[in-house]
Amino acid sequence: MDDHIKVHGLSLTAPLSESPWTTIDTSQKPVLQPIVISLDIHLDINAAGLSDDLTQSISYSDVCKSAQRACINEPSALAAAATAYGLTEGIIEQCLAGIHLQISQLDVELELPKATLRAKNFLIRDLPLHTIIGIHPHERHEKQPVIVNIELFHAKDLDRSFKFNFARLERYLSDFVEASSYLTVEALASEAAKECFAWLPDPELYTMTLSVAKPAALRLADAPEISITRAFSDFHSLDAESHSESATNMIFAALALGSNLGDRFQNIELALRYLENFQTLSVANIPAGQIHVIDTSFLYETAPMYVVSQPSFINCACLVETSLSAFDLLRVCKMIEEVVGRVPSVRFGPRAIDLDIITYGDRTVDTRIRSERASLDNLEGQVVVPHPRMTEREFVLRPLKDIIPEWVHPQLNLSIRSLLAKLLLAKPAEESPMRKVMPFPDTPSSRKSSAHDIPTTKAYWVLPERHIPGHINKLFSNRTYVMATLNVTPDSFSDRHSTLLSALSYAENAVEQGADIIDVGGYSTRPGAAFVSPAEEIERVVPAVRAIRSSDDKSLSDVLISVDTFRAEVARAAIEAGANCINDVYAFSGPGYPVTEDSEEHFNEMRNLVVELGVPVIMMHSRGDAGSNKDYSMYVRLSGKPVLEGVRAELGEKVERATKGKGGLRRWKIMVDPGIGFSKSVEGNLELLRNASLLTVDAALPPLTNISKPAGRLLPYVTPRWNPLAGYPVLIGTSRKSFLGTIIMRTQPGGQTILPRSAENRDFATAAAVTCAVQQGAAMVRVHEVEGMVDVAMVASALWS
Known part of the structure; x- marks a missing residue:
């Protein structure tokens, strides 16, 4: 027999730690x-039915x-029962203690009713939401109601210390469903269950029944x-890392930053x-x-508005992940x-720094x-997101497109990319x-002290970039910067300046002739170059940097200096001596190829140093x-430009x-450099150069194209397979390289002997490159002459231009 004694809807009160307010x-x-x-x-009531005796x-x-x-337990026991699960176990214990008959099961x-904001009760029943759902055209234009129900089953006995926040x-x-745009209810239900498992602590201990109804x-x-009924094991793409990060209840928010007083760049970095x-x-x-800053836009100089x-102004945007409420x-x-x-000023007037919350997840918030x-x-003092003026401000939308191009405005149903194009x-x-x-940044000896040791700004460059305002498509900045190559090595393929006097003379001439920055290198990267220890590299580089900085010629002592090194200790020594930039030919990974564990350590060391x-x-x-x-060859099937695709991917x-x-x-x-002359054939170098844009x-x-994403949780609102180098300024270094010498090789009249062209005789070829x-929009070219x-x-x- 399957007999039951049931009590429905017993209304009581109890002190509990559950709250609908997540903050x-x-x-x-x-x-x-x-x-x-x-x-x-669960009790066999046959005996009581036959005898009409309640004692049975x-x-x-x-x-x-x-x-x-x-529910009214002693205060000493209250802490253990303060959660819903603890109270449930207490009810079970009290009921079992008062039952004198053998029962097969007791369900509680x-x-x-007050532990969640929208669902009818604690088990998330009849949760009313609105989303884009459906295959018909009219269903893709407006959100429609859906009703969601969730029931969780725990695989193990719950102890009283377990706490679970259904309100969160x-x-x-709710955020996930209302931001979604599925064609079928089946997909929405499956992905919603997956998101719940990603959020749950210890998700492998649960099974879940989730239903989605579509009233319209x-x-x-x-x-x-x-x-549907699912377990954690049904979602193979979930792992411990993904669900543990989701369980922190963090939310992504985009902030806009601007400054037009004082050292604008220092103010933004300090903020x-x-x-x-x-x-x-x-x-x-x-x-x-x-609050974790997890992505930033490019920086833009902007004419004042209003x-x-x-x-x-200098404007930018950042994406943060935060556990804070919007307020x-x-x-x-x-x-x-x-x-x-x-400090207080006129409305829309000058300010040292301005921080605005533009988006807070996919939510609409107005505290007025x-x-x-x-x-x-x-x-003023109110949270209104999405920011009500964002659609009229290019200085907000352009930086946002760098970091969250596919974020969709909840009222306008347009992405950031679309809003910017429309503007x-x-x-x-x-x-x-x-x-x-x-x-x-300025050199360490010239920096003014500030909180967090933020360097002051020595100079800034306006970079060439193609914009499309209205029908116009042109280069608004026609300035391509020139980097002079100062090799303080005895074995460089060109221009060896191994004495301090020779190095200083080259730097003086380079600045006088119009160089914008001097690149000082102490370790030749030509094929077959001799190994140089970090200590020896420092002994070559640092004196040259110091000599430039201590020159009596102000135009020389003020020039920007880059250090050409892939070693963190050399970079640190050069920056402390007065350099302003690092030029790393291995992009943080070191000279090993393919990458190894040492490459990963090298990458993290260089990354952390540059941040510091x-x-x-x-x-x-x-x-x-x-x-x-x-x-x-692995990139040949992608397009007719395999080297270009390989560089973009790698x-x-x-x-x-x-x-x-x-x-x-x-x-x-x-700034990125495609590495012309490094691990490329002659034709590969030409392919890169003619398609550098x-x-x-x-x-x-x-x-x-298979580009591995950074470890950890993927950032939101990005376009899959979008070019990861989109928008970065480019340095092109072709000066005197061997592929140019190969192109211009000549034979003796009437003979077969090939006359190689020395590096010093490749300057006209360099000029063509x-x-x-410049035609391809390079921000900077690296040259010897x-x-x-x-x-x-x-x-x-x-x-x-």
């Missing part, structure tokens, strides 16, 4: 709240009293419904450092929680503005009272363009020894690893 911690002081208990006792059965009145006693269902799960699930789908029925370490702010009432009679995040932003130095929401003049189409042709810029020193870095593509590893992966995630480099600190084009990669580099190549770059810039 309130009630674990230390449980709050009295209503509960609804349902009991199901169980008094449901007594059972209810037992449940009530569990506990509902907490409800919020997490049928005219003559209430709703079609899909119900970001405070975001990453906001608990160190020396102000009262700092909220508890976490109030035009003020200095130009607490706003509080932190305002604290940072005050600490960095913002409803009667005040018609105006945009009362936003640019309406932009007047005469309006000043936004200009991408790259700052260089706050200097820009040039990351070049290479595959170990410059004369080896020239096979790109260098792109390193740039992604360097910039994405907690503790990453700022995007504006990186495609290296960083803002477009999708061929569909078969530099012209092509400065005066002539400066002229070439200037004329080429005039031709191609």
Whole structure:
């Protein structure tokens, strides 16, 4: 027989730690709240039915009293029962203690009507949501209602210390469903279950039944419904790392930053450092929680908007992952503005720093009272996201496109990419363009002290970049910068300056002839070059840097200096001596190829050093020894440009690893170099040079390109297979390289003997390559012979702008 004694809807109160408000911690002081208990006792009632004697059965009145006693337990036992699971076990124990007959099973269902904000009770029943769902065209334009139900089954006995917050799960699930856009209910149910398992602590201990109903789908029925039961093992793509990170209840938010007073670049970096370490702010009432800056945009110089009679702004955006509420995040932003130095000013006037919350997940938040929401003049101190002015501001949308191009505005149903395109189409042709810029820090001896040891700015470059405002497509900046190559080595393939006097003479001439930066290298990367120890490399490089910095010629002592090294200890020594930039021919991975564990250690060491020193870095593509590893056949099937695709994939992966995630480099600190002459054939070098603009084009990669993503959770709102190098400034280094010598080899008249062209006799060939580099939009060219190549770059810039 299958007999039951049931009690439905027993309404009581109990002090519990569950709360519908995810930002309130009630674990230390449980709050009295209503509960609804349902009991199901599995008992053979045949004897009581035959005898009509209650002693042969169980008094449901007594059972209810037992449940009530569990809810008003002694204070000493209250801590153990403060969670819903602890209280459920207490009810089971009290009921079993009062039952004198042998029963086969006791089921207790506990509902907490006030523990969730939208679902009807604690088990997430009848959760009303709205989403894009359906295969018909009309279903793709508007969100429609769906009803979600979830029931969880735990595989093991729960102890009283276990705490589970259904309110957080409800919020997490709601955000996911309402941001989704599936064609079928089946897919929505499956992916929603997967997201729940990704969120759960110890997900392998659960099975889940999840149902999704679609009320608007049928005219003559209430709703079609899909119900599935899944376990963690059903989702092979989930692993311990992914669900543990999701379980932290973090949310992605995009912030816009701007500064037009003081050292604008230093102000922005200081604000970001405070975001990453906001608990160190020396102000009262700092909220508890976490903020991690996990991605940044490029930097842009922008003409002022609204109030035009003020200095130009430096603007950027960052993506943070935070456990703070939107309001607490706003509080932190305002604290940072005050600490960095913002003072009251006219509306839209000058400011040392401005931080605005643009998005907070996919949520719509407005903390103003409803009667005040018609105006945009009362936003101070209020959270309104998405930011109501974002669609009219290129200085917000352009940086956002760098980091969250596919984030969709919840009211407008347009992505950031689409919103920017729409704004640019309406932009007047005469309006000043936004200009991408790259700052260089001052030398350590000239830096002014600041919080977090943020370097002051020595100089910044306006970078050539193609924009499309309206119908115009042109280079707004026609400046291609020139890097002079100072090799302080005895075995370089060209221009050896192994004495300090020779090195200083070259630097003086280079600056006089128009070089923008001097690249000092102490370790030749030519094929077959002799090994140089880190100590010896430092002994070569540091004196040259110091000599330039201590020159009596101010134009020389003020020149930007780059150190050409792949070693962290050499880079640190050179920066401390006065260099402003690092040029790493192995893009952090070291000379080993293929990569090994040592390569990973090398990568992390260089990445952390660059972040610490706050200097820009040039990351070049290479595959170990410059004369080896020239096979790109694995990329042939992708397009007719296998070397180009190989460089985009391989260098792109390193740039992604360097910039994405907690503790990453700022995007504006990186310039990329395709590594012409390194592990490429003559034809491969030509392919790269003639297609250099495609290296960083803002477009999708061929569909078969396999770019590994950084370890950990993937960032949201990105386009799969999008070019990871999109938008980065490019350095092209072709000067005097052997592939040019191969192209211009000549034979003796009437004979067969090939006359090789020495490196010093390849300058005209270099000039042709530099012209092509400028035409392809290179931000900088690296040369040996400065005066002539400066002229070439200037004329080429005039031709191609």
